[in-house]
Amino acid sequence: MKNLATGTSHAKIILIGEHGVVYGQPAIALPISTIQMQAVIHRQSDGDQTVKSRYFNGDFNTMSANLGGIQALIKTLLTRFDAPDQGFDIHITSDIPSERGMGSSAAAAVAVTRAFYDFFEQPLPHQVLLKTANIAESYTHGQPSGLDVATTSAKAPVWFIKGRENYTIPVKLPGYLVIADTGIKSQTKVAVATVRNLLMVEGETIQTRIDDLGRLTRQTRAALADGQLTALATALNGAQDDLRSLGVSHPALEQLLAVARQNGAIAAKLTGSGQGGCMIAVAPEETIANTLSQKLSAAGATATWVEPLSPTD
Numbered sequence: 137m138k139n140l141a142t143g144t145s146h147a148k149i150i151l152i153g154e155h156g157v158v159y160g161q162p163a164i165a166l167p168i169s170t171i172q173m174q175a176v177i178h179r180q181s182d183g184d185q186t187v188k189s190r191y192f193n194g195d196f197n198t199m200s201a202n203l204g205g206i207q208a209l210i211k212t213l214l215t216r217f218d219a220p221d222q223g224f225d226i227h228i229t230s231d232i233p234s235e236r237g238m239g240s241s242a243a244a245a246v247a248v249t250r251a252f253y254d255f256f257e258q259p260l261p262h263q264v265l266l267k268t269a270n271i272a273e274s275y276t277h278g279q280p281s282g283l284d285v286a287t288t289s290a291k292a293p294v295w296f297i298k299g300r301e302n303y304t305i306p307v308k309l310p311g312y313l314v315i316a317d318t319g320i321k322s323q324t325k326v327a328v329a330t331v332r333n334l335l336m337v338e339g340e341t342i343q344t345r346i347d348d349l350g351r352l353t354r355q356t357r358a359a360l361a362d363g364q365l366t367a368l369a370t371a372l373n374g375a376q377d378d379l380r381s382l383g384v385s386h387p388a389l390e391q392l393l394a395v396a397r398q399n400g401a402i403a404a405k406l407t408g409s410g411q412g413g414c415m416i417a418v419a420p421e422e423t424i425a426n427t428l429s430q431k432l433s434a435a436g437a438t439a440t441w442v443e444p445l446s447p448t449d
Contacts, residue, residue: 137222138257139179143250147171147232148239148287149315149407149416152356152375155331155382156349157283157298164305164356165287165294168315168443173230173243173288175251180223189228196224205272209245212271213252226251233439235321237408242284245272265289295357308363311418311445312425314396318388319438320412327384327409334383345378352378360445369403369418376405384410388436393417395435400424418445 146169153163180186185196192200199207206228214220228247234240246269253260269285282302287294292304335342352371359367376393379385389406392415396404401417401424408414417432419425422442429440 137179138177138255141177141251141255143175143247143252143254145173145243145246145250145288147173147243148284149313149414150237150283151293151407151416152372152405153296153349153353154406154408154410155327155379155384156346156353157296158328158331159346160298161346161350162353162357163283163296164353164360165283165296166313166443167287167290167292167294168238168441169291170443171231171238171441173232173240173247174228175244175247176227176229177251177255178225178227179255180225183221183223184225185223186225187228188225190230205241205275206244206248208275209248209268209272210252213249213268217252217256217258219256224255233317235413236317237322237324237413239284239288242269242273243288245269246285246289248272262289293360305357305360307360307446309360309365309368309445310363311365311368311420312422313443313445314401314417314419314425314428314432315407315414315441315443316392316396316417316429316432316437317414317439318386318392318412319436320386320388322409322413323411324409327411330383330411342382345381349375349378365402365418365420372403372405372416372418379406379410386411388412389415392432392435392437395431396428399428399431401428 148165151164151166157163187196192203232238232240249268266285283296286302294302295305296302352375355371393404396417404417407416419428425442429442432440
């Protein structure tokens with residue numbers, strides 16, 4: 137057992153396929169390596185078990201309800217290593233905004249799992265990591281798809297279809313992704329219900345949009361693999377048209393999307409559930425991406441990030 141152990145993870149965004157994925161269509165999620173989560177464990181010889189994070193500081197056994205998933209995960213890990221009374225102080229730090237569709241809770245679960253395996257000096261196969269981190273996600277979200285855990289622990293984009301095995305896909309693409317936060321919490325349950333209700337009322341019209349999201353996601357996969365930036369832009373812009381028709385955009389998102397398109401973005405769309413949260417834009421060059429980031433901030437984005445489309449180590 138170590139005296140000091142660490143575990144890391146990162147944010148994620150859905151590039152394309154949100155909402156369509158609820159109805160069996162594919163989605164593509166990207167790991168965002170520049171937005172980090174870290175868990176650091178210090179061994180405590182006095183048997184104290186304490187947690188420090190932006191949401192809770194104190195005795196592990198009195199953690200607040202919103203961290204119940206992490207508490208359940210840590211209890212599972214201590215039992216797994218036959219050390220339920222082992223003293224520890226774990227400090228969780230994060231640059232990932234919560235409730236913005238960027239995988240904050242999943243990233244915390246991944247970082248904590250990696251930290252405890254490091255603490256107990258045990259190997260951690262990737263499938264074990266995914267299964268273990270989803271203990272926290274199951275507690276928090278009920279029936280998680282597994283997409284967030286898969287992507288916050290991955291180095292390459294993840295291809296996902298509900299109920300099937302997830303796997304990473306190749307990317308050979310120039311260009312940069314700019315992410316901008318509206319500062320408004322995502323309304324996941326409301327957005328999903330909005331699409332479901334529209335589907336019930338309008339039927340074929342809405343189903344056509346959902347099917348089109350699947351078509352565009354498959355086009356995006358081909359564009360990523362073939363290095364076709366223009367084809368990627370066409371698919372992402374088309375997806376935003378579909379998402380707007382599904383009723384999951386928001387005036388704050390639309391404002392930032394317009395700013396992006398007016399300042400060099402070749403594509404711009406919401407990411408995640410919508411009705412708040414974040415938007416993404418594609419810029420062909422780093423200088424354009426950096427300028428775009430500044431313009432979005434000036435237009436009201438509460439935070440922005442720039443990430444190369446092709447993953448880097």
